[in-house]
Amino acid sequence: MHGKVAIVTGSSRGIGREIALALAKRGVNVVLNYQKDKASAEAVACEIRALGAQAEVVEADVRHYDQAQRLAERAMDRFGRIDVLVNNAGITRDKTFRKMLPEHWHEVIDVNLHGVFNATKAVIEPMCDQRSGCIVSISSIIGEMGNAGQANYAASKAAIIGFTKSLAKEMARHNVRVNAVAPGFTETDMLVAVPDEAKEKILTQIPLGTFASPQDVAHGVLYLCDESGRHITGHVLSINGGMYV
Ligand code: NAP
Numbered sequence: 119m120h121g122k123v124a125i126v127t128g129s130s131r132g133i134g135r136e137i138a139l140a141l142a143k144r145g146v147n148v149v150l151n152y153q154k155d156k157a158s159a160e161a162v163a164c165e166i167r168a169l170g171a172q173a174e175v176v177e178a179d180v181r182h183y184d185q186a187q188r189l190a191e192r193a194m195d196r197f198g199r200i201d202v203l204v205n206n207a208g209i210t211r212d213k214t215f216r217k218m219l220p221e222h223w224h225e226v227i228d229v230n231l232h233g234v235f236n237a238t239k240a241v242i243e244p245m246c247d248q249r250s251g252c253i254v255s256i257s258s259i260i261g262e263m264g265n266a267g268q269a270n271y272a273a274s275k276a277a278i279i280g281f282t283k284s285l286a287k288e289m290a291r292h293n294v295r296v297n298a299v300a301p302g303f304t305e306t307d308m309l310v311a312v313p314d315e316a317k318e319k320i321l322t323q324i325p326l327g328t329f330a331s332p333q334d335v336a337h338g339v340l341y342l343c344d345e346s347g348r349h350i351t352g353h354v355l356s357i358n359g360g361m362y363v
Pocket of ligand 1: 127128129130131132133134151152153154155156158178179180181205206207208209229256257258259300301302303304305306307308309
């Protein structure tokens with residue numbers, strides 16, 4: 119993968135950060151993206167440069183079509199190509215459905231689903247022109263099995279699976295592969311928000327008995343993006359410790 123160029127949305131922390139670092143360790147130049155936390159994104163860029171790869175940091179809110187376009191333009195201006203897009207930026211606004219307000223619904227759908235549309239639109243023409251590309255979107259086990267209190271999040275993550283399978287069929291003839299990764303519960307800030315009691319209960323439901331690390335998810339993304347994944351498209355790779363529905 120040496121010398122290739124990747125955009126990773128939401129790569130200032132958590133899973134996105136680990137994906138960016140894993141790509142950089144393979145010699146991939148990475149366009150990092152954040153919404154609010156510039157300092158953390160710059161820190162990831164320093165780590166990437168220390169690994170010998172190049173990094174560009176771009177503030178962009180993936181909810182906005184024009185900002186996603188700017189993200190891809192910055193990648194093209196700096197590197198002249200885009201080989202990989204990882205649609206990773208995501209949020210939760212957990213509420214039981216009776217307490218869920220329209221803003222909780224719209225915020226999650228805007229970031230998790232419209233963000234995927236926006237960033238993918240921004241890279242698809244360069245990838246088709248190159249006749250190569252790899253898009254990986256981060257779905258979730260919640261999109262596969264549902265979860266009380268997460269109807270908004272589950273809907274957004276299930277939609278990513280339908281999007282991935284459809285786009286894979288459209289893009290195969292352009293040699294652009296489109297896949298998703300569906301992590302189970304993974305140790306990031308997102309999991310910190312879950313109360314300890316609920317986490318204990320979740321752990322009892324994971325056959326392997328531990329939460330995923332962000333690195334576990336990053337390894338799956340790497341597998342899909344590099345040569346080992348060259349015949350894989352339209353696939354959803356579950357990384358969940360055996361917690362199948
Ligand atoms: P996280 O630690 O909360 O990090 C979220 C990242 O997304 C941050 O870099 C954040 O940027 C960025 N972001 C949020 N809103 C954005 C926006 N509008 N535009 C651009 N960037 C935005 O989350 P995580 O746990 O690493 O999750 C990463 C992905 O994995 C998400 O799609 C999540 O749904 C999925 N996932 C997570 C788990 C889990 O258990 N953690 C399980 C399954 C799937 P700032 O720092 O600038 O705010």
